[in-house]
Amino acid sequence: MAAGRGISQLLKKQFQFGSLFPSVLSSVKQQEAIGSAGMKSFGALALLGIGISGALSFASFASADEAEHGLPAPSYPWPHDGILSSYDHASIRRGHQVYQQVCASCHSMSLISYRDIVGVAYTEEETKAMAVEIEVVDGPNDEGEMFTHPGKLSDRFPQPYQNEQAARFANGGAYPPDLSLITKVPLLLLCILVNCNFVKLSIPFLGTTQWPELCVALLTGYRDPPAGVMICEGLHHNPYFPGGAIAMPKMLIDGAVEYEDGTPATESQMGKDVVTFLSWAAEPEMEERKLMGFKWIFVLSLALLQAAYYRRLKWSVFKSRKLVVDVVN
Amino acid sequence: MADEEVVDPKQYLEESCKPKCVRPLRAYQACVERIKKDETGQKHCTGQYFDYWSCIDQCVAPKLFEKLK
Numbered sequence: 001m002a003a004g005r006g007i008s009q010l011l012k013k014q015f016q017f018g019s020l021f022p023s024v025l026s027s028v029k030q031q032e033a034i035g036s037a038g039m040k041s042f043g044a045l046a047l048l049g050i051g052i053s054g055a056l057s058f059a060s061f062a063s064a065d066e067a068e069h070g071l072p073a074p075s076y077p078w079p080h081d082g083i084l085s086s087y088d089h090a091s092i093r094r095g096h097q098v099y100q101q102v103c104a105s106c107h108s109m110s111l112i113s114y115r116d117i118v119g120v121a122y123t124e125e126e127t128k129a130m131a132v133e134i135e136v137v138d139g140p141n142d143e144g145e146m147f148t149h150p151g152k153l154s155d156r157f158p159q160p161y162q163n164e165q166a167a168r169f170a171n172g173g174a175y176p177p178d179l180s181l182i183t184k185v186p187l188l189l190l191c192i193l194v195n196c197n198f199v200k201l202s203i204p205f206l207g208t209t210q211w212p213e214l215c216v217a218l219l220t221g222y223r224d225p226p227a228g229v230m231i232c233e234g235l236h237h238n239p240y241f242p243g244g245a246i247a248m249p250k251m252l253i254d255g256a257v258e259y260e261d262g263t264p265a266t267e268s269q270m271g272k273d274v275v276t277f278l279s280w281a282a283e284p285e286m287e288e289r290k291l292m293g294f295k296w297i298f299v300l301s302l303a304l305l306q307a308a309y310y311r312r313l314k315w316s317v318f319k320s321r322k323l324v325v326d327v328v329n
Numbered sequence: 330m331a332d333e334e335v336v337d338p339k340q341y342l343e344e345s346c347k348p349k350c351v352r353p354l355r356a357y358q359a360c361v362e363r364i365k366k367d368e369t370g371q372k373h374c375t376g377q378y379f380d381y382w383s384c385i386d387q388c389v390a391p392k393l394f395e396k397l398k
Contacts, residue, residue: 066375066376066379067375067379071379071382071383071386072383073386074386074387074389074390075390076390076393076394077390077391077394078394079394090398091398217386220339223382226357226373226374226375226377226378226379227360227361227364227373227374227378228364228367228370228372228373228374228375229373229374229375230370239378239379239382244375254335254337255335263398264335265335266335266336266337266338266339266397267337267339268337268338268339268393268396268397269397269398272394272397
């Protein structure tokens with residue numbers, strides 16, 4: 001039937017372009033309810049028309065369906081992956097150096113204080129020396145004025161911009177997100193606002209991939225765009241970023257940082273180190289958590305065995321009793 | 330201390346993984362040829378590009394960290 005064919009073609013287009021036309025489907029049902037043969041074929045043509053125009057409107061976007069979700073990031077064998085594995089603290093130290101020299105000019109990490117890093121990547125003296133290099137606003141004093149003093153261990157990492165608007169203004173409308181929790185899997189949806197000329201695109205981003213993996217892939221994954229894809233002025237192509245066009249330029253370049261311990265600072269080395277640092281920043285309790293988890297799972301499994309034995313002991317009375325049914329004829 | 334020129338192991342691994350991913354690479358190159366004559370500006374090779382780079386990534390990722398410190 002013409003209507004049936006129209007519907008199947010429409011459904012094929014739906015699957016091809018991943019679009020959702022719930023309203024069209026309901027109108028399909030309405031069309032069928034109306035009934036006469038003439039109306040049915042007209043309805044099928046109308047549906048075909050809707051399907052084609054819907055498909056064309058999707059094609060006019062530079063990004064295909066795949067680009068909308070971004071290239072999936074591969075899994076890396078992190079040294080801190082195992083059930084009892086700790087962070088590579090030398091890597092955290094190098095990663096902090098990369099953050100400070102490369103990323104801190106745009107990205108804040110406002111949940112981390114200087115004291116958090118003592119004993120993890122630096123000694124107390126080293127951290128104090130780092131902290132006094134920044135000026136922290138304090139006050140008001142007795143005269144009611146705000147004043148500044150050199151940083152202390154209790155102060156947070158400095159913010160490059162006063163507020164979000166200043167950050168957006170300095171970065172062409174894009175907001176460099178705070179990196180304190182960037183490697184943790186956040187809520188189900190994270191909306192990243194991108195400004196492309198006059199249009200703000202809000203791209204819903206499902207956390208289907210591992211975030212540390214995604215961070216490394218993103219930082220080291222700047223490549224030439226595929227043939228036929230045009231990137232807006234001011235944006236850069238990164239296949240791992242949903243939509244393919246990211247506001248941040250490629251920041252990790254071979255030799256950009258000179259590591260204190262002499263490690264060659266290649267792009268992938270810096271990517272690994274900075275993401276280890278960010279993983280620590282998001283989950284500083286990881287080592288303690290793993291130890292505690294191992295200990296308590298062991299203790300609770302012993303407790304489970306004991307509880308199972310005790311239950312069966314108490315129930316054995318009932319499990320082993322005999323019931324006699326006296327049938328009266 | 331390493332040599333003066335830093336060579337990114339990732340580039341080296343991506344090159345060495347190319348033979349494993351010849352098929353998606355050829356598919357991508359074929360697509361590029363096909364769309365060269367395109368006038369509309371709507372055609373692009375994102376699918377083939379993703380297939381190729383996905384293959385390379387799967388090959389490179391397990392080996393990369395061994396080369397880094």
